[in-house]
Amino acid sequence: MSETAIPSSIQAAPASPAATPVDPSSFLRDKVRWRWFETVFWLATLLPFFVAETYLILASQIAITALFAVSLDLIVGYSGLVSLGHAVFFGFGAYIAGLLSKHGWGEPLTGLLVATAGATVLGYLISFIIARITHFALIMVTLGLCLLMFELANKAHWLTGGDDGLQGMSMWPIFGIFDFDLYGYTAYAYSLIGLFLSFLVIRRIINSPFGLSLRGMRENVRRMPAIGASIKRRIQVIYTISAGFAGLAGGLLAQTTQFVALDALSFQRSAETLVMLILGGAGQLYGGIIGAMLFLVARDQLAGMNPQFWYFWLGLLLVVVIVFLPNGILGSLAKLTSRSRRKP
Amino acid sequence: MEHRALFRRGRLSRPAYPNVNGLPVTPRIASLLFDGFAYGMLLFVLSVGLSVTLGMMNFVNLAHGSFAMIGGYTTVTLMRSWDWPFFATLPVAFLMAAAMAVVLERIVYRRLYGASDLDQALLTIGIVFMSIASAAYIFGTTQQPIEMPAYIRGRVEIGDFSFGVYRIFLVCAALVITAVLVLGLDYTRFGARIRAAVDNQRMARGLGINVDWIFAVTFAIGSGLAGLGGALAIEVVGLDPNFALKYLVFMLIVVAVGGMASIRGAFITAAMLGIIDMFSKYYVPEVGAFVLYAVMVGLLVWRPAGLFARR
Numbered sequence: 001m002s003e004t005a006i007p008s009s010i011q012a013a014p015a016s017p018a019a020t021p022v023d024p025s026s027f028l029r030d031k032v033r034w035r036w037f038e039t040v041f042w043l044a045t046l047l048p049f050f051v052a053e054t055y056l057i058l059a060s061q062i063a064i065t066a067l068f069a070v071s072l073d074l075i076v077g078y079s080g081l082v083s084l085g086h087a088v089f090f091g092f093g094a095y096i097a098g099l100l101s102k103h104g105w106g107e108p109l110t111g112l113l114v115a116t117a118g119a120t121v122l123g124y125l126i127s128f129i130i131a132r133i134t135h136f137a138l139i140m141v142t143l144g145l146c147l148l149m150f151e152l153a154n155k156a157h158w159l160t161g162g163d164d165g166l167q168g169m170s171m172w173p174i175f176g177i178f179d180f181d182l183y184g185y186t187a188y189a190y191s192l193i194g195l196f197l198s199f200l201v202i203r204r205i206i207n208s209p210f211g212l213s214l215r216g217m218r219e220n221v222r223r224m225p226a227i228g229a230s231i232k233r234r235i236q237v238i239y240t241i242s243a244g245f246a247g248l249a250g251g252l253l254a255q256t257t258q259f260v261a262l263d264a265l266s267f268q269r270s271a272e273t274l275v276m277l278i279l280g281g282a283g284q285l286y287g288g289i290i291g292a293m294l295f296l297v298a299r300d301q302l303a304g305m306n307p308q309f310w311y312f313w314l315g316l317l318l319v320v321v322i323v324f325l326p327n328g329i330l331g332s333l334a335k336l337t338s339r340s341r342r343k344p
Numbered sequence: 345m346e347h348r349a350l351f352r353r354g355r356l357s358r359p360a361y362p363n364v365n366g367l368p369v370t371p372r373i374a375s376l377l378f379d380g381f382a383y384g385m386l387l388f389v390l391s392v393g394l395s396v397t398l399g400m401m402n403f404v405n406l407a408h409g410s411f412a413m414i415g416g417y418t419t420v421t422l423m424r425s426w427d428w429p430f431f432a433t434l435p436v437a438f439l440m441a442a443a444m445a446v447v448l449e450r451i452v453y454r455r456l457y458g459a460s461d462l463d464q465a466l467l468t469i470g471i472v473f474m475s476i477a478s479a480a481y482i483f484g485t486t487q488q489p490i491e492m493p494a495y496i497r498g499r500v501e502i503g504d505f506s507f508g509v510y511r512i513f514l515v516c517a518a519l520v521i522t523a524v525l526v527l528g529l530d531y532t533r534f535g536a537r538i539r540a541a542v543d544n545q546r547m548a549r550g551l552g553i554n555v556d557w558i559f560a561v562t563f564a565i566g567s568g569l570a571g572l573g574g575a576l577a578i579e580v581v582g583l584d585p586n587f588a589l590k591y592l593v594f595m596l597i598v599v600a601v602g603g604m605a606s607i608r609g610a611f612i613t614a615a616m617l618g619i620i621d622m623f624s625k626y627y628v629p630e631v632g633a634f635v636l637y638a639v640m641v642g643l644l645v646w647r648p649a650g651l652f653a654r655r
Binding site for chain 2: 129
């Protein structure tokens with residue numbers, strides 16, 4: 001049985017390059033190239049400035065959440081690791097940015113940098129734990145760390161404000177010119193630039209040889225060491241990077257809203273972000289962004305609804321997406337278009 | 345202030361420990377030990393089903409707490425609306441949770457047996473969200489107290505020591521359940537099939553064991569036990585729609601630390617967990633659940649397969 005399977009797979013290998021380039025570097029170069037719909041997409045993100053000025057605050061929330069979701073995508077979608085506690089880094093970044101500003105350093109850019117650096121260091125430390133364990137223990141440890149940090153922030157009332165949230169932040173204008181206004185012009189521009197620049201970096205990482213090896217790890221954890229690629233090292237690197245971007249997103253949230261709620265560290269936030277990612281499509285690069293847009297707009301529209309019902313529909317959505325759209329909206333779209341392209 | 349915050353979060357919806365302030369040191373510790381053990385037994389009944397589900401089918405079922413909640417609300421409804429005695433509602437709580445588990449297993453869970461951990465976790469979290477929202481819609485968000493029969497509310501005094509009758513009942517019930525489970529697993533044909541399916545599913549299938557059917561039955565029994573636990577828990581920790589999520593963490597700790605599909609491991613872990621939780625709530629309430637989570641993370645990093653894992 002297996003003896004016949006092996007030659008067929010070897011034969012299949014030279015047959016496929018007819019469709020895709022053989023050379024890995026040209027394959028990656030092809031991936032790195034910008035597509036027209038990406039340009040359209042990013043131009044469209046400027047629309048809220050002109051057509052939906054009352055929704056700028058929401059747009060800024062979406063940009064921040066999208067960045068958080070994309071950072072989560074790096075480990076969940078691309079590396080195939082499970083994390084139920086990514087909010088740890090989001091909240092950590094948010095508290096760093098918040099505390100800096102509260103204690104007299106309100107300069108946004110350096111504050112953001114410190115928040116990112118702090119979350120990166122925390123991510124690096126935790127990555128030693130993450131690289132050791134798999135499967136159910138990994139789910140439990142990420143969940144446990146999230147609950148741990150939440151309890152810690154909750155009890156450290158003197159530092160974080162506990163249940164009441166961190167109040168008394170005051171941000172200085174960006175570059176000393178652009179003040180954070182009430183309508184959210186600066187906030188949205190700031191968050192959008194943060195998202196876009198981070199996205200460029202993440203896009204580059206994903207389409208590098210390192211990014212390719214992450215996908216290899218996702219597809220087959222045992223085969224990667226067999227071809228000489230250390231798993232642990234890669235897990236640590238990507239986990240650290242991902243934590244940094246999550247911290248950046250958290251810092252953005254703290255600075256644009258000038259408030260940090262305990263909720264930033266909560267398990268609910270981790271779970272909701274996972275929902276967005278799964279809804280949009282994990283491992284699709286734009287999946288997290290699309291998911292965050294759909295999720296937050298839907299929640300905004302249904303805000304009048306009792307939160308309990310919102311949770312009911314959220315749960316139902318989750319079940320339906322997992323059972324019927326295993327690759328999320330983008331994955332299903334991609335499958336549809338590739339099928340229609342192959343037909344003629 | 346600190347306690348108000350805790351109450352608001354619902355961590356200590358009701359003080360789970362007895363009023364032992366007036367007691368001298370030794371009886372106080374004995375009382376705390378006993379109550380912690382009783383609490384641990386409750387956790388054992390709640391979580392033993394999850395341990396088997398995870399060990400057998402490798403299915404990450406985070407909705408286990410929802411089945412427990414079904415049992416709890418069944419008891420509340422029967423006692424309130426139909427004036428059933430408490431003990432008569434317990435078998436119904438078991439059956440309702442088991443029936444619900446079978447329905448869900450056939451409709452939804454079955455589709456995801458080969459899926460990734462993440463998909464399974466998310467699907468079942470979706471079910472948890474739905475169950476919490478439904479419970480809040482039907483029963484409201486408040487606590488659901490029940491009126492216990494008088495003969496079970498009192499305390500038994502033995503010399504200096506005093507024990508709650510209900511807690512004695514809890515311990516006895518849990519010991520009986522444990523005995524039935526262990527004996528059933530070790531000495532019956534069905535138990536042998538379950539063990540075979542846990543140890544090597546493919547081999548078990550190859551020997552003609554209907555693993556799917558065995559799993560469905562085991563899953564129903566485990567969920568039924570959770571339902572029973574949910575009913576028993578009302579008097580100790582209360583019942584509100586967040587029960588499904590709040591106690592899920594405890595159940596997962598029992599399973600994760602105790603090791604999968606290990607009844608002995610689950611028993612010992614649950615007992616330890618109950619005692620640790622009771623003592624930390626009494627002596628260092630300001631630390632809260634922090635110690636618990638830290639211990640769990642530490643243990644899992646040290647031994648990822650659980651403290652009592654066979655492999």
